[in-house]
Amino acid sequence: xxxxxxxxxxxxxxxxxxxxxxxxxxxxxxxxxxxxxxxxxxxxxxxxxxxxxxxxxxxxxxxxxxxxxxxxxxxxxxxxxxxxxxxxxxxxxxxxxxxxxxxxxxxxxxxxxxxxxxxxxxxxxxxxxxxxxxxxxxxxxxxxxxxxxxxxxxxxxxxxxxxxxxxxxxxxxxxxxxxxxxxxxxxxxxxxxxxxxxxxxxxxxxxxxxxxxxxxxxxxxxxxxxxxxxxxxxxxxxxxxxxxxxxxxxxxxxxxxxxxxxxxxxxxxxxxxxxxxxxxxxxxxxxxxxxxxxxxxxxxxxxxxxxxxxxxxxxxxxxxxxxxxxxxxxxxxxxxxxxxxxxxxxxxxxxxxxxxxxxxxxxxxxxxxxxxxxxxxxxxxxxxxxxxxxxxxxxxxxxxxxxxxxxxxxxxxxxxxxxxxxxxxxxxxxxxxxxxxxxxxxxxxxxxxxxxxxxxxxxxxxxxxxxxxxxxxxxxxxxxxxxxxxxxxxxxxxxxxx
Amino acid sequence: xxxxxxxxxxxxxxxxxxxxxxxxxxxxxxxxxxxxxxxxxxxxxxxxxxxxxxxxxxxxxxxxxxxxxxxxxxxxxxxxxxxxxxxxxxxxxxxxxxxxxxxxxxxxxxxxxxxxxxxxxxxxxxxxxxxxxxxxxxxxxxxxxxxxxxxxxxxxxxxxxxxxxxxxxxxxxxxxxxxxxxxxxxxxxxxxxxxxxxxxxxxxxxxxxxxxxxxxxxxxxxxxxxxxxxxxxxxxxxxxxxxxxxxxxx
Ligand SMILES: Nc1ncnc2c1ncn2[C@@H]1O[C@H](COP(=O)(O)OP(=O)(O)OP(=O)(O)O)[C@@H](O)[C@H]1O
Ligand SMILES: [Mg+2]
Numbered sequence: 001x002x003x004x005x006x007x008x009x010x011x012x013x014x015x016x017x018x019x020x021x022x023x024x025x026x027x028x029x030x031x032x033x034x035x036x037x038x039x040x041x042x043x044x045x046x047x048x049x050x051x052x053x054x055x056x057x058x059x060x061x062x063x064x065x066x067x068x069x070x071x072x073x074x075x076x077x078x079x080x081x082x083x084x085x086x087x088x089x090x091x092x093x094x095x096x097x098x099x100x101x102x103x104x105x106x107x108x109x110x111x112x113x114x115x116x117x118x119x120x121x122x123x124x125x126x127x128x129x130x131x132x133x134x135x136x137x138x139x140x141x142x143x144x145x146x147x148x149x150x151x152x153x154x155x156x157x158x159x160x161x162x163x164x165x166x167x168x169x170x171x172x173x174x175x176x177x178x179x180x181x182x183x184x185x186x187x188x189x190x191x192x193x194x195x196x197x198x199x200x201x202x203x204x205x206x207x208x209x210x211x212x213x214x215x216x217x218x219x220x221x222x223x224x225x226x227x228x229x230x231x232x233x234x235x236x237x238x239x240x241x242x243x244x245x246x247x248x249x250x251x252x253x254x255x256x257x258x259x260x261x262x263x264x265x266x267x268x269x270x271x272x273x274x275x276x277x278x279x280x281x282x283x284x285x286x287x288x289x290x291x292x293x294x295x296x297x298x299x300x301x302x303x304x305x306x307x308x309x310x311x312x313x314x315x316x317x318x319x320x321x322x323x324x325x326x327x328x329x330x331x332x333x334x335x336x337x338x339x340x341x342x343x344x345x346x347x348x349x350x351x352x353x354x355x356x357x358x359x360x361x362x363x364x365x366x367x368x369x370x371x372x373x374x375x376x377x378x379x380x381x382x383x384x385x386x387x388x389x390x391x392x393x394x395x396x397x398x399x400x401x402x403x404x405x406x407x408x409x410x411x412x413x414x415x416x417x418x419x420x421x422x423x424x425x426x427x428x429x430x431x432x433x434x435x436x437x438x439x440x441x442x443x444x445x446x447x448x449x450x451x452x453x454x455x456x457x458x459x460x461x462x463x464x465x466x467x468x469x470x471x472x473x474x475x476x477x478x479x480x481x482x483x484x485x486x487x488x489x490x491x492x493x494x495x496x497x498x
Numbered sequence: 499x500x501x502x503x504x505x506x507x508x509x510x511x512x513x514x515x516x517x518x519x520x521x522x523x524x525x526x527x528x529x530x531x532x533x534x535x536x537x538x539x540x541x542x543x544x545x546x547x548x549x550x551x552x553x554x555x556x557x558x559x560x561x562x563x564x565x566x567x568x569x570x571x572x573x574x575x576x577x578x579x580x581x582x583x584x585x586x587x588x589x590x591x592x593x594x595x596x597x598x599x600x601x602x603x604x605x606x607x608x609x610x611x612x613x614x615x616x617x618x619x620x621x622x623x624x625x626x627x628x629x630x631x632x633x634x635x636x637x638x639x640x641x642x643x644x645x646x647x648x649x650x651x652x653x654x655x656x657x658x659x660x661x662x663x664x665x666x667x668x669x670x671x672x673x674x675x676x677x678x679x680x681x682x683x684x685x686x687x688x689x690x691x692x693x694x695x696x697x698x699x700x701x702x703x704x705x706x707x708x709x710x711x712x713x714x715x716x717x718x719x720x721x722x723x724x725x726x727x728x729x730x731x732x733x734x735x736x737x738x739x740x741x742x743x744x745x746x747x748x
Contacts, residue, residue, distance in 0.1 A: 444588070445551065445552070446588050447588045447590060449548075449550045449551065449572065450584065450587070450588045450590075451590075451602070452549070452571070452572035452573045452576070453548050453549075453550075453572055453573075453575075453576055453581075453582050453584075454576060454598075454602035454605075454606075454658065454662070455573050455576040455577055455602045455603070455605040455606035455609065455662070456573055456601065456602055456605050457571070457573050457605070458571075458573075460601075460605065464590070464593055464598070464601065465590060465593070467592070467593070468590055468591055468592030468593035468641065469591070469592055470592070471591075471592035471593075472592070
C-alpha cells in the first residue's frame with residue numbers, strides 16, 4: 001500500500017525530461033588506451049595483476065572474437081558500433097587502501113546517496129517495511145558489493161559472510177585468491193566462444209562479482225551489486241560468476257543506473273550461474289540505465305548474456321528481471337536444465353517508452369529427466385518503443401517428463417508503440433508437456449477514466465494499472481527490490497499519456 | 499447558488515449530437531431522479547459532468563459550486579466533490595481494492611490541501627463503511643472489481659461514495675443487477691449519505707428504486723433533453739404509462 005503511494009509521490013516530483021540519475025561524479029579515472037587490440041587485453045590483465053592463465057584465457061577469447069560477426073537477428077536497430085572508438089577500461093584511482101565504508105571517497109558515497117542506494121546498514125533498514133511475519137533484521141540486510149565504474153570499491157558485510165563460509169568478492173580478487181574455483185567454473189556455462197558479445201566480454205571484462213556458497217549453506221543475507229557507468233566512452237564489461245554448491249541457497253540482487261549522456265554507451269555483461277545437486281540460486285535484476293533523451297539520442301546499449309546451469313539433480317535457478325532502462329536491450333537470461341528434476345524460472349517485466357527497443361526473453365533447455373520450467377513475461381510498451389519477447393523452450397531426446405509453462409502478456413500504452421511475441425518451441429521427446437499462453441492488451445480508456453474519476457491523475461492511473469499488470473512478477477522480487485521496482489516502473493512511464 | 503447548474507448543454511460524440519440543449523439545476527440537500535428510455539442520453543450526461551474524454555461540448559455550460567466544471571480535469575472534479583457511481587464499474591487486475599481506495603482517497607485529499615489519512619485511521623474508516631454495506635473484508639483484498647458479482651460491484655461503488663464524501667453523487671443505474679436484499683442494503687447506504695450539503699442524482703429505469711431512495715424531483719429525459727420535470731408522482735405515472743407520451747415532445 002505505501003509503496004504505491006510512494007510511486008505516486010515520486011512521479012509528482014520528477015520532471016519529464018530529466019533523468020534523475022543523470023549526474024556525473026568527479027572522479028579521476030585511469031583509462032586504457034582507446035580501442036581494442038591484444039595490447040588492450042594485456043593492459044587490462046596487467047592492471048588487475050592477473051596470473052598468466054587468465055591472460056591467456058582472455059587472449060584466446062580476443063582472437064576468437066576477431067573471427068566473429070555481430071548478431072543481427074534481434075528486432076533492434078542501432079547505428080554501427082565502432083569498436084575501436086571505445087575505451088575498454090577505466091578505474092577510479094584509489095586514494096588509499098579502503099578498509100571500511102568511512103574511508104571511501106565521499107564523492108562516491110554522495111553518488112550512492114543521490115541514487116538512494118542503501119550502502120550503510122542504517123539506511124538499508126530505513127523506510128523498508130519488513131515482510132509480514134519476517135521481522136528478523138538480519139534477514140533484511142543486504143550485502144552490497146558496489147561496482148563503481150569498473151572497479152569494486154566497497155564491500156560490506158564481509159565478516160558475516162565469512163562466518164558462513166560464503167565467498168563474495170570482486171571477481172578480480174577471486175582470480176587471485178581462489179584460482180581453483182574460478183578456473184573450474186569460469187566459462188563453463190557461457191563458453192568464451194558463445195556469442196559475439198560474450199566473447200568480447202571474455203576478452204576485456206573489467207570486474208564483477210564472484211560468489212561461492214559452500215555445501216549445505218544457506219547464505220545468511222541477500223547479496224547485492226549496484227552498477228553505475230560513469231566514464232564517458234567507457235564500455236562496461238561486467239563478469240559475474242555464482243556457484244551454489246550442493247544443497248546451498250543464495251539470492252543475488254543486481255541493480256544499475258547510469259548518468260545522462262549524448263553518446264551511446266556499450267554494455268556487454270556476462271553472468272554465469274552454476275547450481276549443483278539440491279542447490280538453489282535466485283537472481284534478481286532491476287535495470288534502469290539511461291534510455292536516451294526524448295528524441296531517442298544517447299542511452300545505453302545493453303547486450304547481455306546471462307545463463308544458469310542447473311548442473312545438479314533437484315537444483316533450481318530462478319531469474320527475475322525488471323527492465324526499464326537502456327536504449328537497446330538484448331538479453332535472454334536462460335537455464336540449462338541438465339540435472340534430473342531440476343527447475344528453471346524466468347519472471348520478467350520489460351518496460352519500453354520513448355524510442356527504447358527491447359528484445360528480451362529466455363531459453364529453457366530441458367536436458368535431464370523430469371525437469372520443469374516456468375516463464376512469466378510482462379512486456380509494457382509506451383511512446384514510440386518496440387518491445388519483443390523472444391523465447392526458446394526445448395526438450396532433448398532424453399528429457400522424459402519435461403514440463404514448461406509459458407505466459408507472455410503485453411500491454412500497450414498509446415498507438416505508436418509495438419509489442420511482439422516470438423516463441424520457439426522444440427520437443428524432441430514425446431512425453432514433454434509445453435504450454436504457452438499469450439495475450440496483448442491496451443490500457444483501456446474506461447479504466448483510466450474510472451481511476452481519474454476517483455481522483456488519480458492520468459499518470460498516476462497508468463502507474464497503478466501497470467503495477468497491477470506486473471504484480472505476479474513483482475511478487476517474485478525481494479521486498480526491498482519490489483518497492484524500488486515499483487518506483488522505477490512509474491518513473492519510466494512518465495510522459496506516456498496525454 | 500445551485501450546487502450543479504447545467505445550462506443548454508449540447509454534446510457530440512463522433513460527429514453525432516447526443517445532448518441537444520439540456521438544462522438541469524440541482525441544489526445542495528436535494529435528491530433528483532432522472533428517468534428515460536434507453537439511449538436517451540442519461541449516461542452521456544453523467545459522463546460529461548464527470549469529465550470523461552471523447553465527448554465534445556459544442557454549446558452550453560456546467561457550473562459546479564459556481565465554478566466552470568468543463569475547464570477541469572476529471573481528477574480535479576473528483577477532488578472538488580463530484581462522484582459518479584458507474585453503470586458498469588471496470589475491473590483493475592492486480593490492484594488490491596484496499597490499495598486503490600487509499601491511493602484515490604489520499605490523492606483527493608492532497609489535491610484539496612488536506613492531510614493524508616494515516617494507515618490506522620484509514621483502515622478504521624474503511625472497515626466501518628464496509629461493515630455497514632455488508633462488504634466482507636476479504637473482498638477488499640481482491641483486485642478492484644475483479645471477479646466481483648454484479649451486486650458486489652455496485653456495493654463497491656457505494657462504498658467509495660461513502661468513503662470519499664463527495665458533495666454531488668451521480669448514481670447511474672445502481673439498481674441494475676441487484677437482488678432485492680442487495681438493493682435495500684445499497685439504498686440504505688445511499689440514504690445514510692443524504693445530508694443538507696450533499697445532493698444526489700439518481701439515474702434509473704425503475705420506480706422501485708425510488709421507493710427506497712425517495713427523490714425530491716423527477717426528470718424525464720428523451721432524445722437528449724429533459725422533457726418533463728415533476729415530483730415523485732411523475733415516476734409513478736411513468737411506471738403506469740411508459741415513455742411513449744414524451745417521444746413527440748422531444
Ligand atoms: N462513444 C459513443 N460513440 C457513439 N455513440 C455513442 C457513444 N456513447 C453514447 N453514444 C450514443 O448516445 C446515445 C445515448 O447513450 P447513453 O448511453 O447516454 O444512453 P442512456 O440513456 O444512458 O441509455 P441506457 O438507459 O441504455 O443506459 C445512444 O444512442 C448511444 O448509442
Ligand atoms: Mg446508461
